[in-house]
Amino acid sequence: MSLPPVRPGKIVTMGEILVDIMAVERGTGFRTPLNLRGPFPGGAPAIFIFQTARLGHPAGIISCVGDDDFGWMNVERLQRDGVDVSAIRIDDDQVTASAFVRYREDGDRDFLFNLKRSAAGQTALDPPARALLADCGHFHVMGSSLFSFHLIDEVRKAIEIVKANGATVSFDPNIRKEMLNIAEMRAGLEFMLQYCDIFLPSGPELMMPTEAKTEQAAIAELLGLGASCIVVKRAAGGASYYDATRALDVPGYPVAEADPTGAGDCFGATFVTCLRQGLPVEDCMRLANAAGALAVSRQGGMEGISSLEEMRALIARAS
Ligand code: ATP
Ligand code: MG
Numbered sequence: 001m002s003l004p005p006v007r008p009g010k011i012v013t014m015g016e017i018l019v020d021i022m023a024v025e026r027g028t029g030f031r032t033p034l035n036l037r038g039p040f041p042g043g044a045p046a047i048f049i050f051q052t053a054r055l056g057h058p059a060g061i062i063s064c065v066g067d068d069d070f071g072w073m074n075v076e077r078l079q080r081d082g083v084d085v086s087a088i089r090i091d092d093d094q095v096t097a098s099a100f101v102r103y104r105e106d107g108d109r110d111f112l113f114n115l116k117r118s119a120a121g122q123t124a125l126d127p128p129a130r131a132l133l134a135d136c137g138h139f140h141v142m143g144s145s146l147f148s149f150h151l152i153d154e155v156r157k158a159i160e161i162v163k164a165n166g167a168t169v170s171f172d173p174n175i176r177k178e179m180l181n182i183a184e185m186r187a188g189l190e191f192m193l194q195y196c197d198i199f200l201p202s203g204p205e206l207m208m209p210t211e212a213k214t215e216q217a218a219i220a221e222l223l224g225l226g227a228s229c230i231v232v233k234r235a236a237g238g239a240s241y242y243d244a245t246r247a248l249d250v251p252g253y254p255v256a257e258a259d260p261t262g263a264g265d266c267f268g269a270t271f272v273t274c275l276r277q278g279l280p281v282e283d284c285m286r287l288a289n290a291a292g293a294l295a296v297s298r299q300g301g302m303e304g305i306s307s308l309e310e311m312r313a314l315i316a317r318a319s
Contacts, residue, residue: 004197004228006276007166009137010084011052011269014062014129014158015045015145016120017078017088018097019070020261020301026103029110034102040300041074042099043120044142044174047262047301051269051291053082054305057276060084060136062129062158066119070096077302087132094119101261109260115147124154125161136162138276140268141196143173146188155188159195171196172268173205193225198275200268202233219247231271231285233264238289241281250285253293253318262301267292270311290314 019039023030045061052059061083065071067090074096079085097118102110115121123145125133133139139162146152159169171192175185193199193209199222201208212218219230219242229243238252270291274284290311295304 004168005166006278007137007168009135009167010058010060010132011049011138011140011273011276012060012062012132012136012162013045013049013140013142014123014155015142015151016043016097016115016123017046017061017063017065017071017074018043018099018115018118018120019073021098021100022259023100023102026105028102028104030100030102030112036100039070039073039098040302041077042261042301043074043097044144044172044262044265045140046074046078047265047305048140048142048172048269049083050078050081050302051266051305052273055270055273055308057273058084060087060132062087062123062125062132064089064091064094064119064123066090066094066096067092068096070098071119084132087129089122089124089126089128091119091122094122096120107260121148121150123151125157129158130161133158133161134165136165136167138168138170138272140170140172140272141192142265143171143175143185143189143192146185146192149184152184152188152191156191163195168197169195170198170200170268170272172200172264173208174264175205175208193222193227195226197228198272199227199230200233200264200271201230202264203235206230206232231288233267233292235260235263239267239285239292241285248281248285250282250289252289253314255293255297257296259299259304260296262304263292263295265301266295266304266306286315287311
């Protein structure tokens with residue numbers, strides 16, 4: 001299936017806005033007192049939409065935060081960078097979501113989330129959200145946002161609205177092992193696979209939704225569900241692009257890794273934005289790899305966001 005036509009309008013996402021609080025010391029879990037750094041503005045959808053706006057594309061987010069410092073820090077930051085914040089509801093009865101993050105010695109991460117019972121858990125399609133969707137040309141969903149039946153239902157309604165308007169949809173499973181225990185997540189993933197035009201898994205997430213034994217078989221199966229293209233993120237190895245007629249492996253850019261948080265989000269936002277701006281797929285892939293590499297080279301999810309000039313400079317240095 002070829003890529004669907006571009007409907008003019010904003011790139012919109014829907015999901016958690018939170019603060020990241022990071023352990024300074026490496027190790028496992030949070031059962032002993034340790035030094036922490038933060039709060040950093042974050043949440044995968046928030047980082048995605050921030051990167052979209054940084055690339056000069058009109059962008060908006062549907063979310064909910066508490067009337068507290070964690071919430072306002074995020075809202076002010078997003079607004080300053082040109083994201084439409086009209087559909088972020090401020091709920092004075094709830095606390096803004098948070099994620100504690102600790103890196104293990106092997107580079108893997110442990111998370112401690114406060115999501116379901118936070119303001120983010122109250123995200124809903126209220127009138128400002130519906131107004132934003134009316135102006136949506138592309139809708140992006142993060143799997144991490146499908147953490148309750150309520151959120152899955154609201155995202156499903158949003159997709160029905162934007163699809164009826166001719167908008168396209170992208171989906172990044174962004175699976176955290178802590179979230180797989182949430183029974184609702186799997187239902188949400190299956191639902192999204194049927195509706196997305198652009199599927200953006202990272203390595204192992206490609207195989208998870210299928211029974212396939214090889215990557216090639218998984219790609220064929222997933223393209224058969226209706227996606228126009230699949231982009232597999234491969235960390236330092238770069239990324240691969242697949243559609244019905246071609247496969248393209250694009251190497252990553254070597255950088256010193258400071259913090260992997262947000263790499264996938266910056267990658268996805270850059271790929272989707274550049275594709276909508278009409279760049280050839282090869283360029284979209286190179287720029288997205290550059291966005292991911294720049295993101296891992298800086299600490300803090302939001303701090304990893306970069307401009308088109310910075311991405312082009314990294315590409316020029318590497319060639
Ligand atoms: P996240 O942890 O944000 O969810 P992800 O698992 O979705 O990330 P990754 O494959 O880790 O996605 O990273 C996304 C992209 O960022 C990669 O495809 C690559 O372009 C770039 N990237 C990630 N890690 C590195 C690295 N160590 N060096 C260079 N580029 C990297
Ligand atoms: Mg990810």
